[in-house]
Amino acid sequence: MYAIQVDRLTKSYNGLVAVSEVSFNVPEGSIFGFLGPNGAGKTTTINILCTILKPSSGTAVVNGYDCLKQPDRVRQSIGIVFQDTTLDKDLTAYENLLYHAILYNVPKRLRKQKVREALRFVDLYDRRDDFVRRFSGGMKRRLEVARAIVHQPKVLFLDEPTLGLDPQSRKGLWDFITRLPAEHGVTVFMTTHYMDEAEVCDRIAIIDKGRIIAQGSPQELKKLVGGDVIYLKTTNNMDSVEILREKLGFEATLRADEIFVPVTKGEACIPEIIRLLGDRVTSVRMQRPTLNDVFLKLTGKRIREEIQDQSDQLKEAIRAYRRRFDRG
Ligand SMILES: Nc1ncnc2c1ncn2[C@@H]1O[C@H](COP(=O)(O)OP(=O)(O)OP(=O)(O)O)[C@@H](O)[C@H]1O
Numbered sequence: 001m002y003a004i005q006v007d008r009l010t011k012s013y014n015g016l017v018a019v020s021e022v023s024f025n026v027p028e029g030s031i032f033g034f035l036g037p038n039g040a041g042k043t044t045t046i047n048i049l050c051t052i053l054k055p056s057s058g059t060a061v062v063n064g065y066d067c068l069k070q071p072d073r074v075r076q077s078i079g080i081v082f083q084d085t086t087l088d089k090d091l092t093a094y095e096n097l098l099y100h101a102i103l104y105n106v107p108k109r110l111r112k113q114k115v116r117e118a119l120r121f122v123d124l125y126d127r128r129d130d131f132v133r134r135f136s137g138g139m140k141r142r143l144e145v146a147r148a149i150v151h152q153p154k155v156l157f158l159d160e161p162t163l164g165l166d167p168q169s170r171k172g173l174w175d176f177i178t179r180l181p182a183e184h185g186v187t188v189f190m191t192t193h194y195m196d197e198a199e200v201c202d203r204i205a206i207i208d209k210g211r212i213i214a215q216g217s218p219q220e221l222k223k224l225v226g227g228d229v230i231y232l233k234t235t236n237n238m239d240s241v242e243i244l245r246e247k248l249g250f251e252a253t254l255r256a257d258e259i260f261v262p263v264t265k266g267e268a269c270i271p272e273i274i275r276l277l278g279d280r281v282t283s284v285r286m287q288r289p290t291l292n293d294v295f296l297k298l299t300g301k302r303i304r305e306e307i308q309d310q311s312d313q314l315k316e317a318i319r320a321y322r323r324r325f326d327r328g
């Protein structure tokens, strides 16, 4: 059984095609990741599945309900954690969740119990009476996950749930998210541009410029790169590249001060390389392909470079702000 079925979904904004002919199915009880750089169409897709946006064409079925024809049914059966926080900062954690339970028609006799359970699940029960405005970024995100499961949805949508969090809070939140299928029977659909998060999903779709360019389990996707990558340093890299190419037929190339050798089975090739190059070798390391390598192979660019750009932009904005502040 599929919790989500999407067929040739397309969305254009005044001629700009944000999502183009996207198709995928998400099995019940699994974690599905939508991985892609900024502007890829992740939020647009999630908003269509949550019935916030109407598609230009194609179909989306969530929990057996058609997103266009039965939007109310869809909404009652899902939980959402948006990219930007939507908590009421002037209410306590408990009040935020109780208000949500009322909105979602959780029966009165069950409301308090469900709110308490959700708060306990994300370890915020002890902070239930604190105002949200006093919460850290990580706590707010956890509270949003708690709120999204108060009405016991079958599918939870999370749009970049860990964006902007420090590594420790990211890990904490991530632990709760990965426990949802087993402990709450929830199917998780999430978007991210963090490779390590995509890594833990049961299935991933890689989306770029509105199109799904590959999908499968992380293992399946990594096979697209074909084997392992060996990085070598030698006393004479130019000569070594020639030797590796001529004697072993490897597609060895020089990258900065290292030789890059893609091979099918790293363990088997390293001894062969050492035998051939002998004392010339000063260091060897082997790397399994990462999802970044997959994205690089498919698109010719890295997802992470974009993140770097963003943080550079942010740093520049902070510097500009400081300059103004210093002057004024
Ligand atoms: N309301 C809108 N009107 C016009 N264009 C839009 C609108 N919303 C999104 N777009 C455009 O659609 C494209 C996809 O945007 P979307 O927000 O879905 O990307 P995303 O993958 O979620 O990116 P990010 O990682 O930055 O959140 C972008 O080019 C964006 O500018």
Ligand SMILES: [Mg+2]
Pocket: 042, 043, 044, 083, 159, 160
């Ligand atoms: Mg987005």
